[in-house]
Amino acid sequence: MGIIVNITTNEINEKSKKIFAEDDMVIFFNKDELINNLTRNTFTTTHASCYRKMKDVEKKMKKKGIEYYYYNENKLNNLGNKYRFNDERKPNFNTLYFKIKDYNPNIVSYYTYNDYIRKNEDYKYDFIIYLFRHFGLKRISWSYDIENDTMRTNSRSANFGIDAAGINVDISTEEEDSNESHVLGFRKFSNTGAIDFFNTCSRRVFWYTYCAKNIEHVVKEILEKSDKYFYEYYENNRDIQVNLDNRLNGGMDIEYTFRQNDSCKLAINKMIKISNKYGRFGFSMNNESVQNNTFNKKYGILFYKTTELEKSTLENIIWNSELYTDYINMETVNKRYKELTTEDTSDLRKRLRELQDMIAREEQTLNML
Numbered sequence: 627m628g629i630i631v632n633i634t635t636n637e638i639n640e641k642s643k644k645i646f647a648e649d650d651m652v653i654f655f656n657k658d659e660l661i662n663n664l665t666r667n668t669f670t671t672t673h674a675s676c677y678r679k680m681k682d683v684e685k686k687m688k689k690k691g692i693e694y695y696y697y698n699e700n701k702l703n704n705l706g707n708k709y710r711f712n713d714e715r716k717p718n719f720n721t722l723y724f725k726i727k728d729y730n731p732n733i734v735s736y737y738t739y740n741d742y743i744r745k746n747e748d749y750k751y752d753f754i755i756y757l758f759r760h761f762g763l764k765r766i767s768w769s770y771d772i773e774n775d776t777m778r779t780n781s782r783s784a785n786f787g788i789d790a791a792g793i794n795v796d797i798s799t800e801e802e803d804s805n806e807s808h809v810l811g812f813r814k815f816s817n818t819g820a821i822d823f824f825n826t827c828s829r830r831v832f833w834y835t836y837c838a839k840n841i842e843h844v845v846k847e848i849l850e851k852s853d854k855y856f857y858e859y860y861e862n863n864r865d866i867q868v869n870l871d872n873r874l875n876g877g878m879d880i881e882y883t884f885r886q887n888d889s890c891k892l893a894i895n896k897m898i899k900i901s902n903k904y905g906r907f908g909f910s911m912n913n914e915s916v917q918n919n920t921f922n923k924k925y926g927i928l929f930y931k932t933t934e935l936e937k938s939t940l941e942n943i944i945w946n947s948e949l950y951t952d953y954i955n956m957e958t959v960n961k962r963y964k965e966l967t968t969e970d971t972s973d974l975r976k977r978l979r980e981l982q983d984m985i986a987r988e989e990q991t992l993n994m995l
Contacts, residue, residue: 630673631665642696649693657696660908710735729858762820767812767926819939836953884923937966
């Protein structure tokens with residue numbers, strides 16, 4: 627039996643040397659606790675059986691894409707300054723963490739399941755706003771399809787944690803009707819022009835004298851100005867690329883659904899089973915109250931009309947000489963701006979006359995009282 631004990635101990639010690647590799651799903655086990663539990667003498671379990679159980683656990687985790695680390699306290703405390711675990715520098719043993727794939731080269735963030743779902747969604751929402759505002763974003767609305775694992779009538783409060791627009795809502799779910807509820811919200815944005823849109827859109831405006839710029843280059847330039855949003859995220863999110871392409875080809879009103887990745891919940895379920903079966907050997911997972919609901923987020927993205935963007939963009943060019951380039955015909959810019967302003971002025975005068983007529987009628991009515 628001493629041979630099996632030595633094999634188990636040596637294998638755990640050898641694996642404890644593994645360098646943390648920024649995996650997508652990670653869990654840390656206490657090396658000393660594992661050795662003690664797997665090699666101690668018991669009347670019910672042989673050392674060979676304990677070794678087989680360890681290999682079985684490792685196989686199950688690997689199959690679900692969960693990377694495991696056998697560390698002691700000292701090594702857990704010295705992973706490096708670039709890592710965050712639920713916003714803390716040190717992770718906990720026996721806790722399953724999921725990496726936020728924001729491609730930040732300076733900080734790599736991990737969260738437990740519930741926080742991961744919220745943070746991942748928040749980041750995508752903020753990224754879409756940051757990027758699409760450069761292409762004439764007017765309004766973004768969203769709704770949640772809430773798929774309940776258990777159907778029962780209840781009422782509860784939920785915080786969806788949207789950055790810059792935190793929403794607290796009451797959700798009521800009725801057993802006999804449906805297992806889906808819809809939570810609506812929206813944000814509006816002012817028209818500040820969109821030179822990046824006119825630089826890249828498929829339909830060229832006549833005050834431009836050059837072909838459309840490469841959208842990949844323009845997006846990279848936009849994101850290089852930010853220390854929060856990164857081009858690699860854009861590269862690895864095909865849905866954002868497709869929707870931006872739709873916009874450049876004349877899309878005004880775009881809708882799409884952001885669905886949660888089921889692999890995370892599958893990994894949680896697997897670790898719960900492992901914990902229930904092998905927890906006494908040290909392969910346990912700290913209890914986390916995992917939300918039973920699946921939130922699929924639907925976005926509705928509305929952009930300004932080209933003529934609306936054109937006028938404000940032309941104003942920016944006229945007032946900011948840094949925007950002057952050899953590719954922009956300033957004579958045509960001034961002419962086009964006058965045309966758009968004349969049209970707007972005519973409409974405003976018409977609306978003013980209508981308002982004056984309304985005021986006059988109300989004043990006449992008041993004089994008759």
